[in-house]
Amino acid sequence: MTANSKTLKVALLGAGNVGSQVARILLDDADALAARTGARLELVGIAVRNVDAPREVELPRELFTTDASALVRGADIVIELMGGLEPARTLILEAIEHGAAVVTGNKALLAVDGPTLYEKADAAGVQLSFEAAVAGAIPILRPINDSLAGDKITRIMGIVNGTTNYILDAMDSTGAQFADALADATRLGYAEADPTADIEGHDAAAKGAILASLAFHTRFALEDVDCQGITEVTAADIAAAKDAGYVIKLLAIAEKLEAANSDGAITSGVSVRVHPTLIPREHPLGAVRGAFNAVFVEAESAGELMFYGRGAGGSPTASAVMGDVVSAARRMVLGGPGRTESTIEVLPVLPIEAVTTQYYIGIDAADQPGVLAKISALFAQNGVSIETMRQTVHSEGNGHDGPGSAELRIVTHRASEAALAATVEAIKGLDIINSVTSVLRVEGV
């Protein structure tokens, strides 16, 4: 291999946590990268807002510039790690126009403007890669795009937000309430000062849109994702789930479904959603602890697959970025088409009402004869079938509400959200009910 016959100019936009690690790899591992790509990858500049800002990684000062646009115009490969919508979008479009391959980890931008960017890259015949945008270091986009290209994916369930997994895992191990677990996560650096995007599920939703687009060869945007965060998950929910053999995870789920439209005609479509979900503790996703991420894929022939690793952090994310950079460089050296997003089908987005899942319902009821019968009847009337029902009776004076209360934990068979909601409303109307303590979806059974 003539490793040094060619030089490719690499422009880096952003020198934060990930960007500085990417710069370090490009500088420190230049020889190994040349051997793997057949070209020297020359880091020609790093665009930042403030050249003099303190950096975690020491990098040659002469590489820094504030003129991102000039840097982009002179590059063969542009690595965008600034985050945010602007100026990232404008700079990526400039890079595409100039024929540079683009590697980005900007999930926010892709979730909003992905379709436009993919089209521009397609039209210009340049490669737009974004492995780092979903599940950090975990190679997931390439396996979905290439390895499963001869198979049909039916469902993807991902733990794609490390902050929420850290919080839920801590609640599960220590019995802590959400607010306390969040405070700990913030103190330890697992949650940002403003954790909204994580705990409300927005970050997971952006990644869910990207995963769904790849898995189902259709373009989904953030607004197509039905999203519910973890702020309402209580210690009692976690304890009840644990007791029943489940663990609660925030999952981004994309699945192919058939649904009847208003005329009764059956349509194939895709539901993309994010919500706290009970999964069996022995499910592979149940073993994903702390801030780790994992993506569980179900495909027609392959069956169940799971991809596990670090979802965030400078070095892990830099690894994913560099995989894309090496891949882009190899293609520039050896020729061949850019790797672009494959949109072949156009599947409609189905609303969450079209989804059927199993449900877990916790009910605090009076301990009276006939309670089970009355509740069972309401499930039956609404067409929701019960898989398991467990009753724990609390005797008087143990601190629970009122004398003789009973705690019911019901797992249903698959039911629609509408049928479940009607059932829950009806149960709430019973005078023997103190409260419906939780309603959560169950997957992976």
Added chain:
Amino acid sequence: MTANSKTLKVALLGAGNVGSQVARILLDDADALAARTGARLELVGIAVRNVDAPREVELPRELFTTDASALVRGADIVIELMGGLEPARTLILEAIEHGAAVVTGNKALLAVDGPTLYEKADAAGVQLSFEAAVAGAIPILRPINDSLAGDKITRIMGIVNGTTNYILDAMDSTGAQFADALADATRLGYAEADPTADIEGHDAAAKGAILASLAFHTRFALEDVDCQGITEVTAADIAAAKDAGYVIKLLAIAEKLEAANSDGAITSGVSVRVHPTLIPREHPLGAVRGAFNAVFVEAESAGELMFYGRGAGGSPTASAVMGDVVSAARRMVLGGPGRTESTIEVLPVLPIEAVTTQYYIGIDAADQPGVLAKISALFAQNGVSIETMRQTVHSEGNGHDGPGSAELRIVTHRASEAALAATVEAIKGLDIINSVTSVLRVEGV
């Protein structure tokens, strides 16, 4: 996309469990495959030994032929799923000579003759793909080759044999002895009539050689793998491991090490080995149950990654084969270089003596004052440091050997095999020792 502008002739060699599923996908999903590749994939024939043999999947009789060689000569893509060394090797070489892309799942052939085949394919400029040869449906070769191309892998640990994982998992859940668990596995179809290649670790060793070759850009063959099977793992080992928070798995391990050679100079090299291993129950590999496979990868920047899925079976393996077929077809349609094995470094194979791991040692000793002191002294004399030592004293008459026996379970810090062996020999020489009941390696702590 002009999906039907081109036709690629596909020859299938073998119509067993995997081959018949591949044929089914090629025939049933022809339109979807055309959309994904830009070419119609025409199955032009299936070479078998006996055209009239009964098949699990019904396939058009006119596709079958016994003339594999003629079939290969007329094909653009050759899928070899016959298994065994010959005639598979000759037919693959014929295909390469004729410029056809080759997809194979033949781990035995690759483990023996991989280096020759890779070189011939390189020289001819054709693509030789083998995702199905390791860990069945799990996309592992592409993530290692492409996604981690900008990172440095330091270690791979794989559960790559479903039969042995099924047996060990059954022993762990039921307390069964090896022979009984094997008999069950055979009855249920998880073990073959002659299970030697699985239970002696040979199958895992072949996969370990392929994984090591990819991870460390160096060609390893089966003979480079130090291999120990699971036939000597006892129910007592499993129970003791469980009690101490571990689970025993058969792991194929490839890791980069530095070792001093006879002159005292330090050499970088790779150890590739297969042996029963204790891993912590909460380790991601510990959650791999039944006949599932998983490959755990440690890389410098990415940190810990794991790839999980079905390691065998017709449909799952067919999924991996079809991923390679689609990839080969895309390249034929769109142009570009073949995906070939990347051998860049030449790292020496290090013998197992160069490896240091933690060890688990079970000792059945007399319950006398000073036993712990004597045993501890022997560890210290041999330079092996003890991490944890647990003692369980059995009172008289409980069926254990002799009055007042003590069971010691010791986990060491990292030690060389030589130091550990010397320690164990010395312990066996103590008159207060009834027996050393187990010596097993520990990883993932």
